[in-house]
Amino acid sequence: xxxxxxxxxxxxxxxxxxxxxxxxxxRARRRALLLVLPLLAFVLLTFLIPIxxxxxxxxxxxxxxxxxxxxxxxxxxxxxxxxxxxxxxxYAALVQDLARMxxxxxxxxxxxxxxYSVAGTISLFKAGARAAADLQPPFKEALLAVDxxxxxxxxxxxxxxxxxxxxxxxxxxxxxRKLTDDGWARGGDKERIYLYLFFKTFLISGIITVxxxxxxxxxxxxxxxxxxxxxxxxxxxxxxxxxTSLLVRTTSWIVLLQEQGVVNSLLVSAGLIGNDGRLQMMxxxxxxxxxxxxxxxxxxxxxxxxxxxVIPPSYARAARSLGATSWTTFRRIYLPQTLPGIAAGxxxxxxxxxxxxxxxALVGGADGQLISNLIAFHMTKSNWSLAxxxxxxxxxxxxxxxxxYDRLVGIDRxxxx
Amino acid sequence: MTLEPRNDAFVxxxxxxxxxxxxxxxxxxxxxxxxxxxxxxxxGPSGSGxxxxxxxxxGFETATNGEIRLDGTPIxxxxxxxxxxxxxxxxxxxxxxxxxxxxxxFPLEVRGMGKSDREAKIKRxxxxxxxxxFANRRPAQLSGGQQQRIALARxxxxxxxxxxxxxxxxxxxxxLREHMQFEIKHLHENxxxxxxYVTHDQGEALTMSDRVAVFNDGKIQQLAPPADLYExxxxxxxxxxxxxxxxxxxxxxxxxxDKALVRLRTGELIxxxxxxxxxxxxxxxVSIRPERVEFKPEMMPAGAHTxxxxxxxxxxxxxxxxxxxxxxxxxxxxxxxxxxxxxxRLSPGQKIxxxxxxxxxxxxxP
Numbered sequence: 001x002x003x004x005x006x007x008x009x010x011x012x013x014x015x016x017x018x019x020x021x022x023x024x025x026x027r028a029r030r031r032a033l034l035l036v037l038p039l040l041a042f043v044l045l046t047f048l049i050p051i052x053x054x055x056x057x058x059x060x061x062x063x064x065x066x067x068x069x070x071x072x073x074x075x076x077x078x079x080x081x082x083x084x085x086x087x088x089x090x091y092a093a094l095v096q097d098l099a100r101m102x103x104x105x106x107x108x109x110x111x112x113x114x115x116y117s118v119a120g121t122i123s124l125f126k127a128g129a130r131a132a133a134d135l136q137p138p139f140k141e142a143l144l145a146v147d148x149x150x151x152x153x154x155x156x157x158x159x160x161x162x163x164x165x166x167x168x169x170x171x172x173x174x175x176x177r178k179l180t181d182d183g184w185a186r187g188g189d190k191e192r193i194y195l196y197l198f199f200k201t202f203l204i205s206g207i208i209t210v211x212x213x214x215x216x217x218x219x220x221x222x223x224x225x226x227x228x229x230x231x232x233x234x235x236x237x238x239x240x241x242x243x244t245s246l247l248v249r250t251t252s253w254i255v256l257l258q259e260q261g262v263v264n265s266l267l268v269s270a271g272l273i274g275n276d277g278r279l280q281m282m283x284x285x286x287x288x289x290x291x292x293x294x295x296x297x298x299x300x301x302x303x304x305x306x307x308x309x310v311i312p313p314s315y316a317r318a319a320r321s322l323g324a325t326s327w328t329t330f331r332r333i334y335l336p337q338t339l340p341g342i343a344a345g346x347x348x349x350x351x352x353x354x355x356x357x358x359x360x361a362l363v364g365g366a367d368g369q370l371i372s373n374l375i376a377f378h379m380t381k382s383n384w385s386l387a388x389x390x391x392x393x394x395x396x397x398x399x400x401x402x403x404x405y406d407r408l409v410g411i412d413r414x415x416x417x
Numbered sequence: 418m419t420l421e422p423r424n425d426a427f428v429x430x431x432x433x434x435x436x437x438x439x440x441x442x443x444x445x446x447x448x449x450x451x452x453x454x455x456x457x458x459x460x461g462p463s464g465s466g467x468x469x470x471x472x473x474x475x476g477f478e479t480a481t482n483g484e485i486r487l488d489g490t491p492i493x494x495x496x497x498x499x500x501x502x503x504x505x506x507x508x509x510x511x512x513x514x515x516x517x518x519x520x521x522x523f524p525l526e527v528r529g530m531g532k533s534d535r536e537a538k539i540k541r542x543x544x545x546x547x548x549x550x551f552a553n554r555r556p557a558q559l560s561g562g563q564q565q566r567i568a569l570a571r572x573x574x575x576x577x578x579x580x581x582x583x584x585x586x587x588x589x590x591x592x593l594r595e596h597m598q599f600e601i602k603h604l605h606e607n608x609x610x611x612x613x614y615v616t617h618d619q620g621e622a623l624t625m626s627d628r629v630a631v632f633n634d635g636k637i638q639q640l641a642p643p644a645d646l647y648e649x650x651x652x653x654x655x656x657x658x659x660x661x662x663x664x665x666x667x668x669x670x671x672x673x674x675d676k677a678l679v680r681l682r683t684g685e686l687i688x689x690x691x692x693x694x695x696x697x698x699x700x701x702x703v704s705i706r707p708e709r710v711e712f713k714p715e716m717m718p719a720g721a722h723t724x725x726x727x728x729x730x731x732x733x734x735x736x737x738x739x740x741x742x743x744x745x746x747x748x749x750x751x752x753x754x755x756x757x758x759x760x761x762r763l764s765p766g767q768k769i770x771x772x773x774x775x776x777x778x779x780x781x782x783p
Contacts, residue, residue: 317477318510320497322524323575332523336514 055395058170058388063113064162067106068097072163083153083160084181091139094150094159098132101125116383117169117179118158124149153181170389194374194390198397201371204289205353211293212300212349213342220304220341225313238301246295250362253291257281257363283365291359296352300345307341343409351398426450426486427611428474428579433483435469443469445635447483451613453578456605458614460622461632462658470632471581471615476500487579498527503572503580507587509564511556517543517567518552524575542574543567545604562593569601573608582614586621598624619659623647631655647706652693653781656704663710663750665703666783672697677780679703683745687722688775693782702783707739707751709777712769713761723772726750728763738762744771 009017065072070093075081081090101107111125124147135142143150158179161169169179176195178187186192219238223231241249256262264278273279281287311334319329357372364373371394378387428451435444444466451457459467472478473485476497484491492500511520521539530538543549546566556564565585572580582601586594602625605612616622622629623643631638631646631654638658639651650656657664670686671678677691679701689703711717712726726742737753740763744750752771754760763769 312508312510314506314508314510315512317475317497318504318506319512319523320477321475321500321502321504321581322527322571323498323501324523324527325498328527333512 054388055392057385058392059168059385060166061113061162061170061385062165063109064159065165067101067104067110068094068159068163070094070096070100071159075160075163083156086140086156088138088140090156091143091150092137095132095135095139095143098125098129102129102132113162114155114158116386117161117173118152118154120149121155121158124155154179157181157183170385171393173386174389174393194371197369197371197374198393201354202397204285204292204368204370205350207289208293208296208353209300209346209350211289212297213346215293216297216300216304216345217338217342220301220308223301223305224308224311238298241295242298246358247362249295250291250359253287253294254282254363257287257290258283282363284367285364286368287363287365288360288368288370291363292353292356295359296349299348299352303344303348304338304341307338307344311337339409343405347402347405351401354398355394427453427455427488428613429484429486430470430474431484431486433470433473433480433485435466435473435478436481442481442635444473447635447637449630449637449640451611453611454609456602456612456614456625456627458616458622458626458629459632460616460619460629460658462617465632466635467615467630467632468583471583471613474613475502475504475581501575501577501579503575503577505565505568505572505580505582505585507584509556509568509585509588511564511567511571513556515555516552517548517554517556517559520556520567521552521571521574524571528575538574542570545573546570546600561589562597565589565597566600569604573604573610577610579611579613582612584616584618585614586616586618594621595624601625623659631658633658649692650704650779650781653702653704653783656779656781661707661751661753663705663707663744663747665705665745665747667701667703669694669697669699669701669780676775677701679780681745685722685724685745687724687778689778689780690776691780694780700783701780703778703780705773705778707753708737709773710750710752710771711773712752712763712771714770717772718774721772721775723770726769726771728765728767728769730765731763742769742771 011017011020071090074090074093078090081087098107101110107125107129108122111122114121114125128143128146128150131146135146149155161167161179172184174194176187176192177184178191219234223234223238225231226234254261258264259278259280259282261282263281264273267273268275268278281290315333315337316329319333320326324332354370355372356370357376360368360370361373361376364370371390375387375390375394378384378390428449430447430449433444433447434442436442447466447470449470459470461467469478473480474487476492476495480493485493487500487502511517512523515523518539521542522535525535525538539552540549543552546569548563548566548570551559551563551567556567559567568585572582585601586597589597598621601612604610605625614622614625623646626643628640628642629646630640633654639646639655641649641651646655647659650659653664656662665679665681665687667679667681667687669677669691670680672691672694675691677689677694679687679689681687687703689701694701717723724744726744729741729743729748732739732741733756736756738756738760740752740754741748742750742752750771
């Protein structure tokens with residue numbers, strides 16, 4: 001027996017069995033690959049490459065480095081200079097680069113790049129570049145005569161940072177750091193918007209997930225237990241929102257919830273609230289939560305339903321016959337068996353909510369904006385790198401959640417239906 | 418056909434009716450009393466109302482009309498968890514997220530039993546079904562037969578006086594099923610519990626029960642011990658449902674007491690025992706078990722009528738030989754012969770004469 005185990009098995013014509021198996025299956029594998037190839041190419045072209053490119057933008061920017069070669073060289077040669085008092089050679093390199101920017105018309109891009117971390121530099125660069133060709137040594141005095149802001153240590157720190165093509169600057173800004181005269185520091189209370197918005201996004205997503213779970217659980221249970229004809233009808237009602245444009249659904253919420261909307265008018269006519277005490281349910285966090293809960297509800301119902309449908313009613317009957325009350329039966333027998341569905345639905349709704357854009361943009365007002373609205377804001381303001389950095393942080397935190405979830409619940413226990 | 422409920426009955430159905438849609442009755446005026454310690458089987462085709470009766474007894478369905486009593490107390494209004502009835506389900510219904518031990522602990526926990534008492538009872542129940550070593554396994558790690566034993570142990574662990582079983586062996590293969598039949602029977606005898614067992618498998622009903630209630634069309638067709646049911650069916654439904662059966666259609670030619678002479682549609686005369694026949698000239702269906710049909714003259718009673726038969730085919734089945742005959746107007750008349758050393762081997766096309774003892778041929782309503 002021991003001999004047979006160590007001996008390499010061969011086919012009847014003497015080829016090793018493993019190689020023969022591989023060869024026999026190679027054709028089937030190639031055909032399978034051909035089948036998925038179009039999708040693979042599609043995903044690669046439209047999904048993975050753009051995301052990779054976007055993430056690259058979050059730590060790469062050559063707007064300044066490409067148009068200021070003299071300064072890049074000087075910063076590389078003098079890593080230990082004093083930003084509070086840069087020497088004459090540094091100013092000479094700066095003036096040389098400014099003149100070059102004026103020639104190559106790259107003042108705008110350079111100024112904008114520095115402006116990402118130090119405010120007010122676009123006009124400074126424009127004025128400096130216009131004057132640069134006429135300046136005579138000593139360049140320090142000459143440039144400071146044009147604008148004394150050229151001596152600001154924060155500006156020099158910003159230029160040094162921007163002289164590297166690869167920089168963590170955007171991530172620092174996205175985590176509420178600010179470039180001051182003394183280097184990177186935490187921003188003031190009013191400037192700490194990003195991390196606060198991250199926190200708020202996660203909190204609102206959590207609230208929406210819990211609301212969806214509470215609303216979806218009974219509906220999914222009904223769907224799973226009603227007779228076929230009735231459950232099909234109910235299923236259509238659940239899926240109806242999927243067949244309606246998201247924009248239409250969100251706008252209907254505006255119609256319903258705005259200050260002069262249906263709900264408020266009903267409450268006023270019922271005498272529950274006064275005409276001057278109309279409730280603010282739209283263009284704030286309440287509006288975002290209500291509309292998003294509605295939009296994301298099917299994503300909770302469907303995984304729950306698919307799990308509940310296959311729980312045989314005999315479990316509940318068995319528990320009852322063994323002496324359990326209906327509450328004990330629910331808590332100890334039914335609920336634990338629906339956990340994979342709860343987990344899948346919650347994960348799905350939470351991740352969708354964290355990245356949601358259109359609904360908060362329409363109904364959120366100033367108060368109900370989420371992090372994705374901020375990403376969109378920076379993209380329209382063409383600070384793509386900062387938008388990419390925030391998006392990157394969002395991606396990482398979701399992956400982190402996913403990993404945590406896998407450790408706690410186990411991804412293999414998920415059931416999406 | 419039903420017995421009037423006795424007052425000392427442990428379980429009693431009195432004039433119980435059940436309708437799901439308010440139009441048709443699934444259970445029609447059921448009267449049934451089950452004695453303490455009895456093993457009663459409800460047998461019938463699907464849709465005959467047997468499972469509905471069991472569910473009403475368990476409390477998962479409410480009786481539309483009538484009263485169900487358990488140990489003298491009406492239980493129509495008692496919720497299932499307060500009835501204290503153990504139940505074994507067809508698909509076992511073991512809780513998949515709990516181990517075997519936790520499954521068995523569940524009925525004890527909800528009764529507020531302490532941990533040490535629980536463990537003693539669980540151990541006893543598991544030993545009872547020879548599954549003592551499996552307390553920490555999950556149901557999914559057990560075979561069908563093992564799950565069945567655990568389901569049985571769980572239904573018994575809280576010492577119920579009454580245990581209901583809803584086709585508990587339906588999902589097992591034949592050998593295991595027969596083995597489990599004996600185990601359940603032994604448990605019933607050793608524990609002295611009352612068992613109400615639902616099945617559509619007549620073999621199961623005959624081997625295990627003290628009495629069998631044959632259901633059809635929402636009514637009990639016959640309630641009798643297994644031997645009576647097989648040998649003395651009350652009507653043609655029972656005769657055909659239980660075991661294999663030859664039927665010959667004819668009219669009553671002569672009737673004296675329970676002795677009847679029947680003229681078949683093809684003109685031959687045969688002897689039979691009248692069961693639910695009232696008068697001469699009545700249409701009747703004569704039922705004869707294949708193993709009671711004889712073709713050797715020396716085995717037939719003297720003076721008995723015989724019928725001409727032609728062998729259509731002989732099927733070798735191991736323990737028996739099964740001959741399909743053409744008799745009177747029936748092409749599928751079956752005769753079973755023991756496969757003994759000296760047994761006559763018939764061949765297709767052979768002409769023989771068949772007969773039987775008059776008490777084995779039962780003239781029933783058509």
